[in-house]
Amino acid sequence: MIELRNLSFGYGPDDSPVFRRVQLTIPKGKFVLVCGPTGSGKSSLLKVINGLVPQFTGGQLTGSILIDGQDVTGTQPHDLAHLIGYVNQQPEGAFVTDTVEEELAYGMEQLGFAPEIMRQRVAWLTERFDLADLLSAPLGFLSGGQQQRVAIGSAIAAGQKILLLDEPTSALDPAAAEATINLLAELIEKDGLTVVLAEHRLDQVIDKADLVIVTHGDGTISSGTSSVIETEPRLGAKVNLHIPRTNLEYGSLLSLKDLSVSYSGKVALSPTSFDLKRGQVIAAVGKNGSGKTSLLWATFEAAEQEGIKCAMVPQVAADLLFLNSVAEEFLESDSYAGVPASSTGKLLEKLVGKVDPATHPRDLSAGQQLALALAVQLVKGVDLILMDEPTRGLDELAKQALAKIINSLADEGKAILITSHDSKFLAQVADHTISLEGTE
Amino acid sequence: MKHFKSSQIHPGAWWLLGFACAFAAGASRNPIFLIALSVSIVVLILLFREQNPWSQSLRFYLGLSFSIIAIRIVFRIIFNYGVFDLAAGSTLIDLPQLTLNLGILGSVNFFGQVSTASLANASIDGLRMSGIVMSLGLANSLANPRRLLKATPGALYEVASAMAIAINLAPQLISSAKRVNRARQLRGRSKGVRTMRSLVVPILEDTIEKSLSLAASMDTRGFGRRSATSAKFTILTRFLSFVAIASTASGSYLLLSSNNLALSLSLIAAGVLSALAVIRASNFGLIRTQYAKTRWRWNDFCVLVFAASIVGLSSLGIFK
Numbered sequence: 001m002i003e004l005r006n007l008s009f010g011y012g013p014d015d016s017p018v019f020r021r022v023q024l025t026i027p028k029g030k031f032v033l034v035c036g037p038t039g040s041g042k043s044s045l046l047k048v049i050n051g052l053v054p055q056f057t058g059g060q061l062t063g064s065i066l067i068d069g070q071d072v073t074g075t076q077p078h079d080l081a082h083l084i085g086y087v088n089q090q091p092e093g094a095f096v097t098d099t100v101e102e103e104l105a106y107g108m109e110q111l112g113f114a115p116e117i118m119r120q121r122v123a124w125l126t127e128r129f130d131l132a133d134l135l136s137a138p139l140g141f142l143s144g145g146q147q148q149r150v151a152i153g154s155a156i157a158a159g160q161k162i163l164l165l166d167e168p169t170s171a172l173d174p175a176a177a178e179a180t181i182n183l184l185a186e187l188i189e190k191d192g193l194t195v196v197l198a199e200h201r202l203d204q205v206i207d208k209a210d211l212v213i214v215t216h217g218d219g220t221i222s223s224g225t226s227s228v229i230e231t232e233p234r235l236g237a238k239v240n241l242h243i244p245r246t247n248l249e250y251g252s253l254l255s256l257k258d259l260s261v262s263y264s265g266k267v268a269l270s271p272t273s274f275d276l277k278r279g280q281v282i283a284a285v286g287k288n289g290s291g292k293t294s295l296l297w298a299t300f301e302a303a304e305q306e307g308i309k310c311a312m313v314p315q316v317a318a319d320l321l322f323l324n325s326v327a328e329e330f331l332e333s334d335s336y337a338g339v340p341a342s343s344t345g346k347l348l349e350k351l352v353g354k355v356d357p358a359t360h361p362r363d364l365s366a367g368q369q370l371a372l373a374l375a376v377q378l379v380k381g382v383d384l385i386l387m388d389e390p391t392r393g394l395d396e397l398a399k400q401a402l403a404k405i406i407n408s409l410a411d412e413g414k415a416i417l418i419t420s421h422d423s424k425f426l427a428q429v430a431d432h433t434i435s436l437e438g439t440e
Numbered sequence: 441m442k443h444f445k446s447s448q449i450h451p452g453a454w455w456l457l458g459f460a461c462a463f464a465a466g467a468s469r470n471p472i473f474l475i476a477l478s479v480s481i482v483v484l485i486l487l488f489r490e491q492n493p494w495s496q497s498l499r500f501y502l503g504l505s506f507s508i509i510a511i512r513i514v515f516r517i518i519f520n521y522g523v524f525d526l527a528a529g530s531t532l533i534d535l536p537q538l539t540l541n542l543g544i545l546g547s548v549n550f551f552g553q554v555s556t557a558s559l560a561n562a563s564i565d566g567l568r569m570s571g572i573v574m575s576l577g578l579a580n581s582l583a584n585p586r587r588l589l590k591a592t593p594g595a596l597y598e599v600a601s602a603m604a605i606a607i608n609l610a611p612q613l614i615s616s617a618k619r620v621n622r623a624r625q626l627r628g629r630s631k632g633v634r635t636m637r638s639l640v641v642p643i644l645e646d647t648i649e650k651s652l653s654l655a656a657s658m659d660t661r662g663f664g665r666r667s668a669t670s671a672k673f674t675i676l677t678r679f680l681s682f683v684a685i686a687s688t689a690s691g692s693y694l695l696l697s698s699n700n701l702a703l704s705l706s707l708i709a710a711g712v713l714s715a716l717a718v719i720r721a722s723n724f725g726l727i728r729t730q731y732a733k734t735r736w737r738w739n740d741f742c743v744l745v746f747a748a749s750i751v752g753l754s755s756l757g758i759f760k
Contacts, residue, residue: 056656081662093650094657098586105731110662112727312626319623322638
């Protein structure tokens, strides 16, 4: 059982608190879903439980955390490692060793397990998580779903009874995401684990959850059955927007024939042909590694060669932002494009509403960063817009806002090419879909 | 020959071989031997290396070696005067001499006559140093840092972990630099913004974020767990570590800079002994166990015997 008593946490006296006098009880053996808008404290709630907050983040924490009745407030994460397993948002970046077998054993080594017991447990995990064929495989070569299985197996290898997962499905295609959720449900049912899961994609989890916790972003949380998500309008449970689109036919902008990409002899994108038309949104879909990102960059280069002005939002939109405040980004962008002052500001406001110009670009929400990265390029006057996985990290409401932006840009006569895993989102915006087949 | 792989040999053996080659390079002044040593190292790396991030650094070490030799020669030409007996050997290049009067500091001479012997001497110095660099390159390219990390005694485990992470971060840094650079070109940049800033801010943020998330992951899995040890004990081990580093460093310096082989070897020995003491002492308080021990096998011992014979032969002055 996990209990948070009177828990408050904040980064500094000037910042608004992340949690304010939170009371929460998580019973044993339950499937617990933590949801909430981006930046509302989902990850922080998980990290409070195993001590990563405040040990790794700094900040001021008051109140107490109890695990099975024992007060563990202020305990270092490594001293809770035998009780709590934790799976990071990107398992690939959290792997410590080279191969699956070593990774499974790593935590047990740190906790001082005897070698024979480690071997027994690794054998058990191998069977339980269906990893027999992968034991000596390098971790970097695994698919997203396989990596996720290894990460979960490693997190509970030492017999931890509590498992915390931070958005485990965010980088997975729908099938792998479903398999991961089913695996977790099985761990709860068969092994009596308590699983606490922070998630954006609610549709696959909400029915399985025994307890739903909503973080509202103002320091408060709500918990209860699945209906509790209705307390947070930004989760968009009731939003079912129909976005009107005029769909004027503006004519062809660029025809690409047999576009292909290879790096040092390895094919990244097999020949693909398509037409980009003004006013049309085209979506490229396919598994991880099928060449979606390569397609975007190749299209970008082809268009530039034809003299078509493009805007491109890469997967990490923040890569385009490097100044200290939104206001400075506006100034830089206006002066570079040679447009009247505050053009970029007005454009951004049109896209996402007012943003405080004193904000540091890194402190913007994911949706705002994306819009700013787009605005600094749109201000140059472009005809083609390319976006790489723009919905990653966006909550339901931000996705709706993005869908509106895309549709209004298409209405202005721009051609748009996007890649995404999110079929629900694509259904709202895409006129055409290109399916890419993997090369491997 | 493709079936030979660096992972078939214990990473510790690769490092010892690297040190042995470095020792031989440092002790030799024979240009033919030094060139042969560097060439054999390159061949060894090409034969044994695997597809790993740390194995792709051969080009870097080669570049570094060549620039060391070049810098050494250029410096010799610039700061030539009085460094070497001008009478020895014939004059190869005759440059006008430049004298700079520094007032109370006296005067400094640049350029002047450069003799063949003087240049040969500089080249040999450069070859020695690049031989040492190549030897370390051998160890670094062929020894898997993570396997070495496992074989490290408990006391060095935390330092070794930091090193392993650093080695891992280097290729990651390159890939995020590429990514950010490409993104930056998308946007363009007015003259008021410095290139460095627009590149460095996102790259550093990316790298720091990734290393923090790795550190957090290691911590949540129990890395750094230990039972309580007394403060005095910690001070003792820190003092011993200092002695170990200081005497090994000064011993190696003496080995390269003077002919006092006995003193330098005994300093190195003292360093190794105190390092062993630290390792022994720090093992108290650690609870870490090992899943699969990296054992020394016969082929590892072959490498060791090879390394030992290099050290032995060069101590006897065979490669001089």
